[in-house]
Amino acid sequence: MRLLALETSCDETSAAVLSGTSAAPALESLVILSQDVHTVFGGVVPEIASREHLTAVVPVVERALADAKVSLADIDAIAVTHAPGLVGALLVGVSYAKALATAAGKPVIGVHHMEGHLFATVLEHADATPPFTALLVSGGHTLLLDVEAWGSYRLLGRTRDDAAGEAFDKAAKLLGLPYPGGRHLEQLARSGDPKRHRFTKPMLNAGQKPGDVDYYDVSFSGLKTAVLLATQQAVDLEAEKPHIARGFQDALIGTLVAKTIRAAKAHGRTKIVLGGGVACNGALVDAMRAEGKKIGAEVFAPTPRLATDNAAMIGAAALFRLERGERSEATLNAHSAMPI
Numbered sequence: 463m464r465l466l467a468l469e470t471s472c473d474e475t476s477a478a479v480l481s482g483t484s485a486a487p488a489l490e491s492l493v494i495l496s497q498d499v500h501t502v503f504g505g506v507v508p509e510i511a512s513r514e515h516l517t518a519v520v521p522v523v524e525r526a527l528a529d530a531k532v533s534l535a536d537i538d539a540i541a542v543t544h545a546p547g548l549v550g551a552l553l554v555g556v557s558y559a560k561a562l563a564t565a566a567g568k569p570v571i572g573v574h575h576m577e578g579h580l581f582a583t584v585l586e587h588a589d590a591t592p593p594f595t596a597l598l599v600s601g602g603h604t605l606l607l608d609v610e611a612w613g614s615y616r617l618l619g620r621t622r623d624d625a626a627g628e629a630f631d632k633a634a635k636l637l638g639l640p641y642p643g644g645r646h647l648e649q650l651a652r653s654g655d656p657k658r659h660r661f662t663k664p665m666l667n668a669g670q671k672p673g674d675v676d677y678y679d680v681s682f683s684g685l686k687t688a689v690l691l692a693t694q695q696a697v698d699l700e701a702e703k704p705h706i707a708r709g710f711q712d713a714l715i716g717t718l719v720a721k722t723i724r725a726a727k728a729h730g731r732t733k734i735v736l737g738g739g740v741a742c743n744g745a746l747v748d749a750m751r752a753e754g755k756k757i758g759a760e761v762f763a764p765t766p767r768l769a770t771d772n773a774a775m776i777g778a779a780a781l782f783r784l785e786r787g788e789r790s791e792a793t794l795n796a797h798s799a800m801p802i
């Protein structure tokens with residue numbers, strides 16, 4: 463089985479060619495075009511994202527096919543992210559995938575974007591297979607899942623307000639860093655004193671046992687306010703910025719790690735899989751590894767290219783769906799929201 467995968471849910475236009483099986487996927491090519499145009503607006507502008515996808519989708523797909531040294535005739539199926547995401551952005555990918563599939567007489571399969579993030583790690587680590595606890599942390603989502611088997615996902619916790627990446631980006635903005643600010647904030651925090659701003663780890667002690675509302679949920683809006691107050695109260699703001707960044711990052715990571723370890727322990731999981739753009743954060747991965755070790759859990763994190771949005775992860779998830787005999791109808795549509 464060889465497939466062409468497409469991802470256009472937010473501000474990356476990406477295409478990939480994969481072959482093999484979901485147990486041993488082989489990535490033959492991956493092209494990711496990031497839309498830098500949004501930087502000046504300090505956030506993704508949905509209408510602009512759609513237009514950029516329209517311009518980019520054909521050359522990106524052609525490049526992915528050329529890099530894999532194949533043509534459309536060598537492709538057995540076309541996979542595309544159809545939910546969740548910006549509906550106009552998703553529509554470009556879905557429409558193009560359906561058109562290609564119809565013209566070439568190939569099946570098309572719609573993939574859930576977050577299921578794609580779950581499959582990203584297995585592209586590089588053959589052992590990153592279920593059962594495992596998963597923490598998916600991106601610009602739009604923060605999900606804590608128990609993954610019993612591929613296709614069997616139990617949502618344990620989520621954010622009550624801002625996603626982890628969104629919180630990073632907003633805190634970074636308050637510190638005068640460019641958008642998207644997550645990696646800039648991580649960089650700045652490296653020279654910060656961890657003792658100077660001990661922000662409360664949000665919702666760490668909320669809920670006493672599994673089943674309690676809040677036990678696995680997180681919330682980052684209060685932490686964002688703490689950052690704002692710290693910037694307003696700083697005597698020398700420039701000198702204070704690395705310390706505020708460090709305090710913010712430690713608090714956010716502290717909560718994410720504690721809740722993930724709590725979930726792994728409660729479900730007896732010995733593997734923890736990270737995904738989403740925030741999984742690029744070295745401090746998060748290091749802290750998760752250190753705490754995971756204490757409960758005998760191995761932590762798997764994708765490399766940055768596969769942690770952030772990309773079509774390879776959509777292709778890996780699609781291999782699994784196609785092997786199960788799933789195919790999408792010609793009525794496949796884009797949806798801004800959809801449970802995993």
Ligand code: KG4
Binds near residue numbers: 631
């Ligand atoms: O998964 P992703 O590429 O796109 C979404 O689906 O949202 O995630 C992007 C998010 C942004 O909020 C970005 O600031 C954050 O991931 N991010 C980071 C780091 N690298 C990217 N956050 C913290 N530390 C990083 N090193």
Ligand code: ZN
Binds near residue numbers: 600
């Ligand atoms: Zn994503």
